[in-house]
Amino acid sequence: MNRAAPSAPTSGSAKGVVISITLSTSSLPPSDRAEFWRDTVSRTFFPLDVELYEAEPSAATLTSRQLGPLRVSAVTAGPQQAVRDRRMVARDGEHHLTLAIQHHGTARLAQDRREVFLEPGQFTLSDSARPFVKELPGKFGFTAFHLPRTALNVTDGELRAVTATVLSATGGCAGVVAAYLGALARDAAGVAPDTAHQLGLAACDLLASLIREQHGRFVPEAPEASRAMLVRVKDHTLRHLADPELSPQTIAAAHHVSVRYLHKLFESEATTLTKWIQTQRLAMCRRDLARPSLRGPGVASVARRWGFTSPAHFSRVFRAAYGMSPSEWQAAVRAGEDALPPASGAGRR
Structure with missing residues (x-):
């Protein structure tokens, strides 16, 4: 050639x-x-x-x-x-x-x-x-x-x-x-x-x-089928993160599998499905709170946007993941202090 x-x-x-x-x-x-x-x-x-x-x-x-x-x-x-x-x-x-x-x-x-x-x-x-x-x-x-x-x-x-x-x-x-x-x-x-x-x-x-x-x-039960199903479940979950009704039950129903089978899929991921959903939502909230704007989005609105129904619960899990509250994180970013690495497991993928 x-x-x-x-x-x-x-x-x-x-x-x-x-x-x-x-x-x-x-x-x-x-x-x-x-x-x-x-x-x-x-x-x-x-x-x-x-x-x-x-x-x-x-x-x-x-x-x-x-x-x-x-x-x-x-x-x-x-x-x-x-x-x-x-x-x-x-x-x-x-x-x-x-x-x-x-x-x-x-x-x-x-x-x-x-x-x-x-x-x-x-x-x-x-x-x-x-x-x-x-x-x-x-x-x-x-x-x-x-x-x-x-x-x-x-x-x-x-x-x-x-x-x-x-x-x-x-x-x-x-x-x-x-x-x-x-x-x-x-x-x-x-x-x-x-x-x-x-x-x-x-x-x-x-x-x-x-x-x-x-x-x-x-x-x-075939190994390749399980891996393929995990890819499908993650893709579905990421596309529905904003839905506060998203849960293992709704995800299982959407894929015509049992909740037990769904949890078994995540055993190889060293996490649970519920924890994985929370990690992805936190990563999206952290990203949105860091957007440059004179009147950046409020903490409560960002939390609701990504499926968190309780502001208090959101603040609690955000602090556990990133070592500071959502408002502290937003203030630090605006002050040019965004040098913190994400918590272990945080990030969309």
Whole structure:
């Protein structure tokens, strides 16, 4: 791939380091784009026979980032078809899965004697261990999540039941998975390398849970299902921190699990769910009280904003966490004395 320089450098190579690269055909003359693009796609994913439909191919861009076992690739290009035939499967010998979320344009995927058509907001799964055809009839954009088969603790039968099926990003377990993957694609560049690695592992757990659910045998006790559920519970909790009615009971009901199971999820976190909720609320209050303003928000209004119904209780737990009352903290920040580290466990994530 030496015919066009990457528009962004590769960063790092050690385990846990976020490796990111962007490749584009925009600097090449149209006559040279097809060969470069075929090579780029096959190197990023696995060997594919790519046919571009345009006589003078449009510029195409592929930005790829490695997060632990997961590779996240944003692709924009003109109309084309990618084929993986039996010869490639036999010669390659590797087994990878690709989940692709369609952003604009449409796509057709044929695998395992099924054929599906994707609209923006939908996604599907393909398996490199068996032949498939993916056609993109017009200009398109999608994000692909590429991972080795060994990263998922699911059976081949479960995989075959899910490949080349249309999944919607608008609700249910599929919606949760799509939301998490979308956030991962947008924000992973801004997180620490070790955290990015863990986020990639969590994505694999979520995908395994989705595959099990689609196959009809979701197992809440499975380790990967528990980790995936913990991610979902935390995401739900953070989005509902302002609700004073938020509780283990309401969270359990929203996820169709028992309160006992919910508490068991947090045993590996060295805290309880109730304590974790309080820590997140305190962190948000501490942040809001530190906002620069001549008439900064009042302590009571900030407490109510983040779900604390008792000002006295809020002041008591704030002092226990940060070593001073909320009003003292606000005054110290305004005086330019914000040099205190957060209490252990404080912070949104």
